[in-house]
Every structure is written in structure tokens, then in C-alpha cells.
Amino acid sequence: MPLIALKVDVDTYRGTREGVPNLLRLLKKHQANATFLFSLGPDHTGRAMKRALRPGFFGKVSRTSVVEHYGLKTLMYGVLLPGPDIGKSAAAEMRSTRDAGFECGIHTWDHVAWQDNVRKRDAAWTKKTMQLSFDRYVEIFGEAPTTHGAAGWQMNEHAFEAEDGFGFAYASDSRAMLTESGSLANPSAGPHRLSANGKLLSCIQMPTTLPTLDEMLGRRIEGVLVDTGNIAQAMLRLTEPRRDHVYTLHAELEGQKLAPVLEALLEGWRSQGYQCVSMAEYYQKIGREPVPACRIEWGELPGRSGELIVQPT
Secondary structure (H helix, E strand, C coil): CCEEEEEEEECCCCHHHHHHHHHHHHHCCCCCCCCCEECCCCCHHHHHHHHHHHHCCCHHHHHHHHHHHCCCCCEEEEECCCCCCCHHHHHHHHHHHHCCCEEEEEECCCCHHHHHHHHHHCCHHHHHHHHHHHHHHHHHCCCCCCCECCHHCCCCCCHHHHHHCCCCCEEECEEEEEECCEEEEECCCEEEEEEEEEEEEEECCCCCCCCHHHCCCCCECCEEECCCCCHHHHHHHCCCCCCEEEEEEEECCCCCCCCHHHHHHHHHHHCCCCCEECHHHHHHCCCCCCCCCCEEECCCCCCCCCEEEECCC
């Protein structure tokens, strides 16, 4: 049976407090598993507006109704309002996720700071930031994290090396390259290991192989404008050729306004013969198979502004 590993990026305070509980109920209803990756430090979402000069940023904002999905208050955090400390204020919601039987892991410390800076930062900054996340996770859960998924799919060589140092056997920090229609540019894309600073790392990377909802909404794909009424069908067409996938969803989107879309996807994937699993369950399957070694590469994806870590084609 092919697998779809569901990876939930939890970016914000609101997403942790409201989106996560909604997702727990929805996933339980459909007997689907998932991995929740938490932002553990301050919510400084408002500072992301400095990306305004990045090509494609305003197009993405207008297409995906950022204010509607994230809320005006969240967009003021770190600018007009102090950013709440997510790990301190929403620790109970995080623990309830684990207690409900779902795998938890690290997304980041400060989402905006990591996404906007890590590519050009040195080893000291990178390791210090990752250590903050690691220590806060241990403080909340009373145990070490098992996995990591980078904010905005942004990393550097030092960060990849640090994952080995923290003992992560698997992570999902990158993307598979996609065509304009959202299909895989390289049908063999999937789990691999990376070389960083001349060394082959042991941590297995499980790249996201499907587009995210915010990358599809508002775009014309094969001549059809994708909206909330047809996006589930558009996504399900991408999974008709049955193979293992990693799908990234967001507590701020599928956990709130786009919950009906996720419900349609879960029903559709079951009809297609998929089992929705956690990253840990996916790793158990691929851990018995050889994976290729790849170099670290950056690239652009349809519907997303800026470069991110991609699996080479």
C-alpha cells in the first residue's frame, strides 16, 4: 500500500492554539496519522512583511488571503504587538498532540528569523538557534525530539550537520522539484541523504513531494483557476499515479479555514488506496531500502516566492 506521510508545519501562536486541536479531531475522525512540527520560540510573523521586495511575494499574499488565514493580530506580532512565546504559552496544546498519539518534532525557534536568515548565517548562529529549539522541546515534552522540518524549507550546511549531531535519523527539510502543474519533475524523487561540507550525512531527508495548498490556490493550472471549490480535486489528480508521498500541511490553513479541503483529501486518498502516516512510519518503510546521496541545492517552485532547498533533478 502506498503511503502519504502527513507533515504538519505549525508556524504561529494562533496555529498552535486553534489549528492544532482542529487537526487532531479531523485526523482522528479519518484514522489518519501525521507528524506535528512545532515553532517553539517567539511568534514574530509580522516581521515577514520585510519580504515585500522579494519577487512574487505580493502575488502569493493576494492569492492566498493571508489576513483571512492568519488573522490581523498575528500579522502584527513582532511589529506593532510583542510576539508571544509559543513554547511557553501553548505547551499544553503541544503535549496534548503527543498524548493523542501523534509524533511531534521541531519546526523552528523563531519562524521568520530562521526563514529569512539561515541561508547566509554561520555555524555558531545556526547551532545556537537549533539548540534553543532542542532545549525548549525537551522542556515541554520531557524527552528529546526525534525529527525536524525546516521553516520555509530553508537550511544551510551547518544546519544539516547539526541534525546528525542531535541524533535525528530522519527529517523533512526540502522539496522535490515540481512542474507548473504540480507534478514531480523527477519521478524518482524521494528519500535521500545529503553531503554537507564534504561529508555524507546519516540523517535521511524525506522531501515534500506534493505542492502545498497556498502554492496552488489562485493559480491557473492547465487552464483552470484553482480555488477552494476545486483544489482537492486538483491535488487528487496529482496522486493518481500511486507512489509514496510527503505532503506538508499547515495548522494555520488546513487546521482552520481550509479544513474542508483537508477532509476531502483524506477521503480521496483513502479511495485511491493510500494510507496516511507519520514521518516515523514512513521512515520505518524506507529504512529498509537504499537511498541515493545528493548534493545540497536551491531552486524555485511554482506558486512560491524565493528559493528553497530542493532535491536535485
